[in-house]
Amino acid sequence: MTQVSSSNETSQQLYSRACAVMPGGVSSPVRAYQSVGGQPFFIASGSGCHVQTEDGDQYLDFIGSWGPLILGHAHPAVTTAVQEAVALGTSFGAPCIPETELAEKICAMSPVLDKVRFVNSGTEATMSALRLARAATGRDGFIKFDGCYHGHADSFLVKAGSGLATFGESSSSGVPEACSSLTGVLPLDDEAALEEWFAANGDQTAAVFVEGIPANCGLLPQRKEWWKKLRDITRAHGTLLVVDEVITGFRIAPGGFCGLEGIDADLVTYGKVIGGGLPVGAYGGRKELMDMISPDGGVYQAGTLSGNPLCMAAGIAALEAVEKVDGWQRLEELGRHWEALLAPLIEREKAAGSPLTLTRCGSLFWLSFDANNAPRSYEAIPASGADRYGRFFHELLQRGIMVAPSAYEVGFLNLAMNEEILDAAAKTFGEALEASR
Ligand SMILES: Cc1ncc(COP(=O)(O)O)c(C=O)c1O
CATH class of the missing domain: 3.90.1150.10 (Aspartate Aminotransferase, domain 1)
Known part of the structure; x- marks a missing residue:
C-alpha cells in the first residue's frame, strides 16, 4: 500500500x-x-x-459511498447507462419505461415483492412504509431495535445507529415527544423482550422495523431462532414485519436478506445498491398492502423526481452488471x-x-x-x-x-x-x- x-x-x-x-x-x-x-x-x-x-x-x-457502490466507483456499465439516459432528459414527472423495467427486475429478484414504489432515499422508503403499515393496521405505535438506523424521519430517531451511534445520542432534538412516544425500542437478540412487549402492547403495534442485518451500529447479525420468534409473534398479533434492506438489499444476495434467509416480510425497504450510486429508495411488499398506496388506495405518498429515468437507468445497469459476473x-x-x-x-x-x-x-x-x-x-x-x-x-x-x-x-x-x-x-x-x- x-x-x-x-x-x-x-x-x-x-x-x-x-x-x-x-x-x-x-x-x-x-x-x-x-x-x-x-x-x-x-x-x-x-x-x-x-x-x-x-x-x-x-x-x-x-466505504464505497456507504453501500451503493457494489461494483466500485465509475463502473463503465453504469457510467455509460447514465450518459445515455442523461442525453434524453433527466426527469419528466411522467411515467417512463426505465422505472417499469427496474420495478420488474427487482420484483422478480426479491421473493417478498409483488409491487414496489420508488422514492429518492432510504429515509423516504422507511417513512413511507411506516405510514402504510399504520394505515393497514389502524394502529399508531411501532417498534424498532436499539442501534438500528432507518433513516432520519422523526419517528425513527429514537436510539438510532449510524451517525447517532457515533455521537452516543439516543435521539435528535427537534423531534416532538408526541411523535417519539409512538416509537418503542427493544434490544436486539432478546426474545424475552419481544414477548414482554407484545404481551403488553402487541395489539397496538402497527409494525416492527428491523434491518435485515443490523449494520449501523457495528454489524449485528441475529440468530435464526430470534428471527423465527419475531415472525411468529408479529403474525400472532397482526403486526407487520418490515425488513429494512437499504444496506442488505441486492448486496448480500440477489434476493437480499429476506431471499437468503427465507424471511417472509410483509414489507421491505430498499435503497443504495438499486440506484447504482444515484439517489434511489424503494418500498414494497404484498399486492394487497401496496394497493393501499395512492392513487390505488388512500395512503398518500409522492415525489417530484421519484422514478426518474436517470436513476432508474443507473440501477438497472448496476444490477445487470452484478448479475453478469x-x-x-x-x-x-x-x-x-x-x-x-x-x-x-x-x-x-x-x-x-x-x-x-x-x-x-x-x-x-x-x-x-x-x-x-x-x-x-x-x-x-x-x-x-x-x-x-x-x-x-x-x-x-x-x-x-x-x-x-x-x-x-x-x-x-x-x-x-x-x-x-x-x-x-x-x-x-x-x-x-x-x-x-
Ligand atoms: C438500514 C438503513 N435504512 C435506511 C437508511 C437511510 O437511507 P438514506 O441515507 O438513503 O436516507 C440507511 C442509511 O444508511 C440505512 O443504512
Whole structure:
C-alpha cells in the first residue's frame, strides 16, 4: 500500500470554505470525522476500488459511498447507462419505461415483492412504509431495535445507529415527544423482550422495523431462532414485519436478506445498491398492502423526481452488471478471503492483550475493538473500543486506506477489489493495528 505523502493542505482549505456555508462543512454528519478527530478529505474522483483526493493522494476505499457502490466507483456499465439516459432528459414527472423495467427486475429478484414504489432515499422508503403499515393496521405505535438506523424521519430517531451511534445520542432534538412516544425500542437478540412487549402492547403495534442485518451500529447479525420468534409473534398479533434492506438489499444476495434467509416480510425497504450510486429508495411488499398506496388506495405518498429515468437507468445497469459476473458469489469469495487474511491479525491482537473481533456477512465486515466475542446487540458493544478505532483509522489513512470515520460503521467490499488488493490491504491493516495499539 502506498504511503500518503501530501500535507492535505488543499482539503483543509476546502473544508474551511465548506464550513462557512454548510453545517459542519458536510451534507451528512458522519463525513465530518468528529468521532475520530481530524478533518475530512475532499474527493476529486473515484475509479474501481480507489478514490483520489483533491490533494492528489489515492486511497483504497472500504466505504464505497456507504453501500451503493457494489461494483466500485465509475463502473463503465453504469457510467455509460447514465450518459445515455442523461442525453434524453433527466426527469419528466411522467411515467417512463426505465422505472417499469427496474420495478420488474427487482420484483422478480426479491421473493417478498409483488409491487414496489420508488422514492429518492432510504429515509423516504422507511417513512413511507411506516405510514402504510399504520394505515393497514389502524394502529399508531411501532417498534424498532436499539442501534438500528432507518433513516432520519422523526419517528425513527429514537436510539438510532449510524451517525447517532457515533455521537452516543439516543435521539435528535427537534423531534416532538408526541411523535417519539409512538416509537418503542427493544434490544436486539432478546426474545424475552419481544414477548414482554407484545404481551403488553402487541395489539397496538402497527409494525416492527428491523434491518435485515443490523449494520449501523457495528454489524449485528441475529440468530435464526430470534428471527423465527419475531415472525411468529408479529403474525400472532397482526403486526407487520418490515425488513429494512437499504444496506442488505441486492448486496448480500440477489434476493437480499429476506431471499437468503427465507424471511417472509410483509414489507421491505430498499435503497443504495438499486440506484447504482444515484439517489434511489424503494418500498414494497404484498399486492394487497401496496394497493393501499395512492392513487390505488388512500395512503398518500409522492415525489417530484421519484422514478426518474436517470436513476432508474443507473440501477438497472448496476444490477445487470452484478448479475453478469455472478457478483454475489464473487463477493462471498472475496469476503472469505478477507476474513482469512484478518484472522491471524486478530489472534496477534488478542495475544498482545487487545481483544478484537471480526464480524463478516458477505461483503460487509466490522472490526470491534475490545470485544472478546462478536456482539449481537448494541448493549454488547464495548464503548471503550472507540478510542482505539480512532487511532487505527488514522494509521490506515496515513498508509493509503480509507475506512469509515466511525467505530460503529461497517466496511464494504466491492467487485472492483480482488485477492491481490486485499492481500496488500491486510498487510496494511496489520501495520495499522500494531501502530495503534
Ligand atoms: C438500514 C438503513 N435504512 C435506511 C437508511 C437511510 O437511507 P438514506 O441515507 O438513503 O436516507 C440507511 C442509511 O444508511 C440505512 O443504512
